[in-house]
Amino acid sequence: MKHSGTKTGYLLRANLKQNRIKHLVWIAILVGLFASAATKFNVLFGTQTDINAIVETLKTPAMVSLFGEFSATKPYTTANVFASEMLVFMGMFMVFMNISLAISNTRAEEDSGLLEMVRSRTVGRLAPTYATVIEILLVNGLMGILYVGSLLAADLKGATMQGDILMGVSIASIGIMFGFISLLIAQLANNSRSANFMSYGLYGFFYIVRMMTDVTDPEWTWLSPVGWIQKTAIYTHDKWLPVIMTLGLGVICLLIAIKIATTRDIGSGILAARNGKGQAGKLLSSPLGLVLSIERNSIIGWIFGGIILGAAYGSIFSTIGDIIGSNPTYRKILGVTQINAANRELILNYLNMLALFFVAIAAISGILIIFRLKSDEKKGYLEILHSKSISKTRLALSYFGVGTIVSMLVFAGTLAGAFFIGNSMLDDPIATKYFWQTMVGFLPATLFFVGIGTFFTGAFPKLTNVLWIYLAASVLVKMFGPLLNLSDDVANISPLGWVGKVPTESVDNTIMIILISAFLVLTLLGIVGYNKRDLE
Numbered sequence: 006m007k008h009s010g011t012k013t014g015y016l017l018r019a020n021l022k023q024n025r026i027k028h029l030v031w032i033a034i035l036v037g038l039f040a041s042a043a044t045k046f047n048v049l050f051g052t053q054t055d056i057n058a059i060v061e062t063l064k065t066p067a068m069v070s071l072f073g074e075f076s077a078t079k080p081y082t083t084a085n086v087f088a089s090e091m092l093v094f095m096g097m098f099m100v101f102m103n104i105s106l107a108i109s110n111t112r113a114e115e116d117s118g119l120l121e122m123v124r125s126r127t128v129g130r131l132a133p134t135y136a137t138v139i140e141i142l143l144v145n146g147l148m149g150i151l152y153v154g155s156l157l158a159a160d161l162k163g164a165t166m167q168g169d170i171l172m173g174v175s176i177a178s179i180g181i182m183f184g185f186i187s188l189l190i191a192q193l194a195n196n197s198r199s200a201n202f203m204s205y206g207l208y209g210f211f212y213i214v215r216m217m218t219d220v221t222d223p224e225w226t227w228l229s230p231v232g233w234i235q236k237t238a239i240y241t242h243d244k245w246l247p248v249i250m251t252l253g254l255g256v257i258c259l260l261i262a263i264k265i266a267t268t269r270d271i272g273s274g275i276l277a278a279r280n281g282k283g284q285a286g287k288l289l290s291s292p293l294g295l296v297l298s299i300e301r302n303s304i305i306g307w308i309f310g311g312i313i314l315g316a317a318y319g320s321i322f323s324t325i326g327d328i329i330g331s332n333p334t335y336r337k338i339l340g341v342t343q344i345n346a347a348n349r350e351l352i353l354n355y356l357n358m359l360a361l362f363f364v365a366i367a368a369i370s371g372i373l374i375i376f377r378l379k380s381d382e383k384k385g386y387l388e389i390l391h392s393k394s395i396s397k398t399r400l401a402l403s404y405f406g407v408g409t410i411v412s413m414l415v416f417a418g419t420l421a422g423a424f425f426i427g428n429s430m431l432d433d434p435i436a437t438k439y440f441w442q443t444m445v446g447f448l449p450a451t452l453f454f455v456g457i458g459t460f461f462t463g464a465f466p467k468l469t470n471v472l473w474i475y476l477a478a479s480v481l482v483k484m485f486g487p488l489l490n491l492s493d494d495v496a497n498i499s500p501l502g503w504v505g506k507v508p509t510e511s512v513d514n515t516i517m518i519i520l521i522s523a524f525l526v527l528t529l530l531g532i533v534g535y536n537k538r539d540l541e
Contacts, residue, residue, distance in 0.1 A: 009267065011129035016136035020110055021143075028144055030474060031102050036151045038481055039095060043087060043159035050083045051162070057081065063089055066324040067355045070216045073235040074223040082163020084240040088172060094484070096234050097212075098477070099148070099180030103141060104204045107187035110137040113197040117384055121271050134188065134266050138259065141184040149177030168240040171248070175234050178248050182230065182255035183208065189262040195274035202303050209310055213317050220321050230254055292395060292403035300374055304411050307370040311415045314366070315422025318359055322352055322427030349435050353509045356423070356439070360447045361501055363419040365480050368454035371412030372472065375458045378404040378535075379466045401535045405459045405528060412455050416448055439508040446507030449520035450500035456527030464534025475499065 021028075050056050062068055063075045063086070073093045077085035111133060114120045120133060129135075153173035156164060187204045194200035208231065215232035218225040226232035233247040265275060297304075378401060381387050390400060424440045454476055461469045479499030496502035503516050 009129040009131040010135050011127060011132060013129070013132045013135040013139070016123070016128070016132050017139050020136055020140050024106070024110075024140070027106075027470070030470075031144075032148060032151070034474065034477060034481075035095065035098055035102075036148060036155065038485065039091065039152055040155035040159070042091065042485060043155050043161060046083050046087045047159070047162055050086050053080070056083060056086060059086055066220050066321045067351075067358070069219050070318060070321055071358075073215070073232070074219045074226065076223070076235065076238055077241045082161075082240065084161040084163035084165075084168065087161055088168075088239040092172070092175065092234050092237075092239070093215075093231075095152075095176045096179040096231070099145070099176055100183040100208055100231075103145070103180045103184035104187045104201065104208070106141060106144070107137060107184045108191055108197055108200050108204065110140065111188060112191040112194065112200045115271055116197050124271065131263060131266055134263060137188065138185070141181060145177040145180045145184070148180075149173040152176055163240055165240065165243070167243050171237055171243050171245065172239050175237050175239070175248055175251075178251045178255075179231070179234050182251045182258075185255035185259040185262070189258040189265075192262050192265040192269060193275045195276065198303070199274075199276075202306060206306060206310065209314065213314060217317055217320075220324065292390060292400045293406065295390075296374070296377075296403045296407045300377070300407060300411075303373075304407075307411060307415050308418050311363075311366060311370075311419035312422040315359075315363070315419040315424075316426040319423035319425070319427030320430060322355075323430035323432075348433070350509065352427070352431075352435060353439060354506075356443055356508060357506055359423055360420065360443055360507070361480060361483055363416055363423075364447050364451045364454070364501065365476060366419060367412045367416035367451045368458075368476060370415045371408035371410075371451075371455045372458040373408075374411055375404055375408035375455070375462050376469055379462050379469060397536050398532055401463060401532050404462075405531065408458070409452065409455050409528075412451050413448065416451050417444065420444060420447075442508040442512055445517065446504050446512040449517050449524070450504055452524040453500045453520045453527075456524035456531075459531035460527040460534070461531070462535070463531030464538065466538075 050059055060075065060077075060081050063072060069075070071093070072090055075085075075089045077089065111120075114123075114133070123133070124130070150173065153169050156169035156172060157166070183204070186207070187200070190203045190207070191197075191200045194203055211229045211231040214229040215226055215235075218228060218232065219235075226235065230251065233251050236244060236247040238244050269275065378387075387400070420440065420443060424443070428434045454472070457472050457475070458469070461472055476499075479501050482498060483496055483501045500516075500520055503513075503520070505513060505516075
């Protein structure tokens with residue numbers, strides 16, 4: 006009888022070789038961003054005046070909702086500012102990296118049939134899980150060391166070696182925790198699609214809890230494991246308990262996952278799939294209906310999740326609007342009318358910032374569906390359809406059309422949740438025209454990213470991962486570009502930079518037409534490319 010961990014080392018080497026490009030890209034982007042930001046913060050916030058000014062901004066509800074609570078105590082330092090701005094966002098991308106790694110190495114390989122072939126040899130039942138665990142530890146450990154090295158090299162004002170080490174370990178620990186949580190979810194779900202949806206959905210839930218509690222009462226942020234990373238109080242109190250809790254939760258989930266993996270059959274999940282109908286409905290008589298049926302749960306989840314996320318962000322509109330009005334000096338100098346105008350400007354700027362995230366969320370929701378064409382084709386799911394009198398154009402349009410419509414609905418729902426829930430909280434609501442202005446300004450940017458996904462899927466399926474890099478870089482550059490004194494030319498690498506400050510300024514009709522035209526051209530090229538290339 007073979008040992009449960011037999012050939013773990015062999016599988017680890019195979020996984021590292023297979024994932025080496027992904028790992029290098031993640032390391033280059035995340036560590037590169039972290040290191041470049043660290044080296045510039047001493048220049049950007051070199052004086053106490055600069056530091057105090059940015060701290061006041063970071064304490065506003067809008068910034069707290071995005072970056073978390075600013076818990077440092079006076080005198081504030083450059084290191085305090087850096088930790089406050091980078092922790093939550095670096096943790097977010099580490100989570101995304103680890104969810105992808107954990108699911109693709111386990112459940113995705115199981116769905117493709119590869120794991121069954123591997124297990125037919127002298128490979129232990131738990132070897133794939135053990136190999137993934139070691140890979141997660143190695144990648145996150147390496148990135149944690151590089152984060153610490155970047156901080157030591159930058160020598161931020163107010164930083165300590167203990168704080169530098171704690172920050173690197175904290176960011177790595179949240180990645181490890183969600184990697185292990187995803188391994189557990191991979192055992193619970195029936196397929197990789199459900200595992201990914203559940204993992205990202207759980208992170209989204211924790212993130213919303215973190216955001217709401219940070220804004221209302223930071224003591225309750227302990228309810229969200231995503232918020233634990235903030236409780237380390239880096240460069241102030243340097244608390245290691247949140248790191249221990251983060252890793253502890255990860256280990257607990259890992260032990261449960263291993264326990265389940267010892268008895269679970271390949272291809273099954275603890276959460277049993279619901280039995281289908283005895284007869285197929287009319288919806289399944291076409292490729293479009295098939296895609297809608299398969300993606301039904303994820304579509305519903307994306308739309309309602311987007312609305313809830315938007316509503317959560319919108320619920321703090323009134324708090325943002327009170328920033329100026331609550332200041333007695335401003336009330337005395339400006340008067341009610343001017344205060345309302347100044348508050349409206351703050352809210353519109355906040356809405357512009359939120360729209361950047363909503364574009365990314367909406368684009369991801371549609372791109373994932375479009376990329377299903379590639380994965381379903383690779384797994385052989387489409388062979389039956391190709392054997393029927395169904396053209397490749399019709400099949401491709403089914404995936405591309407559903408993905409595009411879902412992206413539009415998710416963006417509209419997320420923006421509507423933020424705008425209308427936020428507006429209901431205001432004593433002096435902002436005009437509805439700003440909702441439509443934001444919609445018209447940013448929706449073409451969403452479609453542009455979807456168009457790139459369509460083009461790559463149809464014409465160059467091996468390059469689909471390039472889109473994730475481009476989308477991540479677009480958001481990061483737009484968010485952190487001003488902090489790093491990057492030029493507008495750098496921000497203009499994507500449509501997020503072309504759109505401008507909508508809704509605080511008018512929509513540029515030329516840009517809107519260009520983006521929509523680019524989307525249509527990219528979609529057409531994707532369909533043509535899919536028809537001309539061989540099936541994978």
